Structure formats: structure tokens, C-alpha cells
Amino acid sequence: MGTTVGGARNGCPQGVVVLILGIETATEQISVAIGGHEGVIGLFEVARGRRHVEMLMPGVEFLCQQTDIEITEIGCIAVDVGPGLFTGMRVGLAAAKALAQALHLPMVGISSLDLLAFPLRYSDRLIAAVIDARRGELFYALYLQVPGGVQRVSELRAARCEDLTADLVARGGEVVCVGDGALRYRDEILDEVRVEFAEQFLSHPSAAPLVTLAHAKALREDWVNPWELQPMYLRKPDAQINWAVRDGGSPAVSRP
């Protein structure tokens, strides 16, 4: 609650050169960026195919090649820690952690919902960042503009669409919704509350805001080592949910 996202311009040391590789795979898009004190230097994004493990490392290699940066010049690995689609999200997390381990680098983890909200920081509306969690659910969080960034004013939640609209109605005021979850449930949201929707090209978390936000954190040395990084699932594994509500009949498989 009340977490500020951004604020890079406020009292950061200048001239410290740290190159950041950002990896983001929490939704159907994969996104890789390299950036630092001069901003985003390169960005590689593909939003169709759901071939995360096939595209991610070739994407990293391609980006390094085009930006003329050796992977060994990278000083920090940033990664989207979710919430998002579990399987895809883990592809990015596993790669980011392994890169940090092999290159002996610190890591910065940033939430997918923070990444959706940050590019909308010039709006004075309430920002609802909403990711499609599948199975009729959404992951969402609410943000307000603050100087240089946005501030999260709700918990990160896994909820149904009606929970989101009830939350927005209760808070009142003008709202802008962003994310693939907002676009998927556009009609259901508009049935309950009047909101604006951000552009489709902002609807997946991107590695561009990831490296921007991570750079600010890296300058403050606000980082973790690879085994301290915690993904945000916001939902228990199915078996644990099922186990809690019924006995017998488990979804488990035999060990091959």
C-alpha cells in the first residue's frame, strides 16, 4: 500500500553508469530491453505466438547484437515478478535469475501491474492496471499520479470483474483502465462504471518502463540477489484450492 513507483529524478546520483537488462514475460507478450542512465537503448517485443521460451534468449542475443552491447557489460538484471500467466512468467524469471547467477549480478524485481500503470503517470485520473488472469479472474491494482511516477493505492489483487467494478464505483472519480484484462472485460466494466481505456499498445507490461524503473532502484542499490527474488502469483496452485474445498480425486499425476 502506498508504494511509489518511479521518482527517478528526485535526488539520484548523476553520472553513475549501470546498464540494465530487463526481461518481461508475464502476459502473452515477451519484452526485452536494455537501458541505463541514457534511458532505453533497445527494446524487443513480440505479442503473439506464446512462444516465450523459444523467443526470449534469441531476443536477448539479438538486442545485445543490435545495441552493440556485450552481455558481460550488463550491470543489473531487472525482471517482471508478476502477477501474470504462471507458465510464461516463470520463463522470464528462470532466465533472469540464471543470467544474474552466471554473471554475478544483482536483480531488481518489479510488478507487472506497476509496469502497466507507470506509462500513464501523466493522467490525474485513478489508474486501474488490470491483467487477464484467465478462468474468469483478473489481477489488478489501483494507482494515483505523484511527481515523477505513480503511487499504488490498493493491494495487488486476484479478483473477479465485478469485484473490480465495485471497487471503482466505491472509490468514485474518473478512472483510466489499462491492460489486457481491462480490454477483455471492457463491456462488463462499462456496464457498471464510466471509465476511459488506455491504448491497446500499452496493454501489455513492457520492458521499457521496467528498465526505467529498475534504473532508479539500482541507483539506490535497492536490489536483491537471485535467490531472494520472489514471484507474485497471487493465486494458489489449483491442487491446493481443490484440496481445500473437496476430498479425494486429485489432479496429480504419477511420477514418470
Add this chain to the structure above:
Amino acid sequence: MTHTFRTSLLASELRERPVVGPDTVVLGIETSCDETAASLVMGGNDVLSSVVSSQIDLHAQYGGVVPEIASRAHLETLNPVIARAIVEAGIDESRIEAVAVTIGPGLIGALLVGVSAAKALSVAWNKPLVGVNHLEAHLYAAFIEDPSLELPLVVLLVSGGHTMLVEMVDHGRYRLLGQTVDDAAGEAFDKVARFLGLGYPGGPLIDHEATLGDPTAIRFPRAMLHDGLNFSFSGLKTSVVNHIRQHPDASTADVAASFQQAVVDVLVAKTVRAADQIGARGIVLGGGVSANSQLRTAFQQAGHDAGIRSFLPTMAMCTDNAAMIASAGWYRLRSDGPTSLSAPASPNLRLPLLGAG
């Protein structure tokens, strides 16, 4: 500074094919099911370290492996397991010449954690990636422990997901001699153990219970015993269920022992027959079920009686481990070269067989 758009190949594609020799150290990574494992192996069979983190306790209450729980645990455990494998090997990580990883078969979400991490290590260290077939790696478990094994061999591969008889003609060249037409042997153990109320995992629990019972107490069917080299275990499972329904007072230990004897009889008889048919130089046991004590005893005895060399892997090599991945990776890198960084994980990957399309 002028920038030109580079249309040339990526670094991983430009790298020269590595020389693979007796000093080549391969890091193996295994995350296909419920063990997170990493290992350093030199020259294909010198195991410098082998670290396995088992998740059995996490899954036991569900009576089987829960894919999402397995995937989460792999992500959490893999980095420390790799770090420990490097430390225990006692060599600098710069000595690692290739990264081998299980690309299938297995649980897709679990496989992806290992494959994604292995690709990242490959890029970070600028060393080749080698995708390994998990089933093929089980065949290599025998070679790690006994490099003197002579080909051709008949391998009985028995686990929770597979039951097959494979002729290993040469390295990388296999012929399928027989396989289960329904349940895998390990699956039958799990189901019968669940039905008997013994718990999970079924293999070791039935193995233990059987030591208290009489394997000749109940005559369960030996399906397809004299019929080719394929297996069937679903009828046996049904017979066990029917027997207990008709004899509610039957001793659990006798049922477990008699069931296990029926499975072992068929597995061993068909292995020996297969070896006889192809003129094999030896018979080899592999896969998780090869930890079963009755199977090990009977397998060795049958080899002795038939005058054919038998090989039993140690317990550590029966279950999933990364030493066999690194070993198979060494052979694969030597014969076929590196795997592309854009390779997928393949949950239904099959053993590459001779004569198969």
C-alpha cells in the same frame, strides 16, 4: 558512432562447434518432473558432482505430482542447486564447456523452468546449449557407472510414465522392442498403493509392504506373458481391486507382495526374451521403478540363469538426476553439436528410434 542493422547470425549461431573430449565438463540440468537437479560431469562419465532436490514431500498429500506446485518449487530451488553442484565439483565455473538440459518428455511447466535457465546460462557464459531427451538420459545412467558395457544392450526402462524395452544398438541409435499398451508399471504401483491405503509414492511403499507378505499367496494374472514383448498392467490393477472386494479380509502385505511378484515376473521374463531375440551383450535396468528391490533381485538372477551380463544402476541413478543429463549431453554434443537457443520444451518427446519417421 555509426550503427548498422546487423543481419548476420547471432552469437550463439556463429560460435564454432566445440571440441568434445575426455576433459570436457558439461553442466546438466533436470526439471522434468518433481526433482530439481544439477550436475557436473567430465568426459561423459566422470561425475564431479550431482545434486538432487526432491519435492516428494510437497506432493505426497495429493497422491501424485501436482504440476503447478512442481513448477514453483523448481523456480525457487534451481539456482541454489546449480550453485551447489558447481561448489561440490570443486572446479571454477569457467571450466564448464556446455549446458545440457532435459527438453522432454515431462511436465511442460516444469520443463520450461530448466530450459529457460539453461538457455540463459548458455548466453551468459557464451557456451553451447544441448537439449537432452530424458528417456535417452536414463539409458546413459548405466554408462556413467559402467563405461565398459558392450553394445548392443537391452534396456528395460520402467518408471511412473514409461515401461519400455529398448535395444541400444549404438550411442544415439535405439530400437523399440516393446512397451506398455496401457498403464506404466510405476503408475500401476501408485494406483494399487492408493487402493491399499498405503499412500504415495506407491513404489517404495509397496516394496516395503511386500517384504512382510507372501508373494505366492494370490495368483494374479501375468498379462501377455507369452505374447510378444509388449506389456499390459491395467488388467492386473483391476484384478487386485476385484480380489480385495471379494476378500475384504485379505492381508495387505500378501496382496502387495503378490501384485509386485506379478509385475516383476512379466518385466523380467520379457527382458530376457528380448535379449535372446537380438543377441544382446547385456541387459540393463533403468528408470524410477528400477529401485524396486524385488525387481533388482529377480533381474540379476534372470541374467545369471540366462548367462547374460546384467547391470543394475545404483539407487541414485535409478531416480531422476542431472548426472545422466550431463552424460547424455556430452554424447549428444559430440555427435550432433549444439541445440538452437530457439528450441522448445517438448512435453511429449519420444525416444529417437531407428526406422521411425
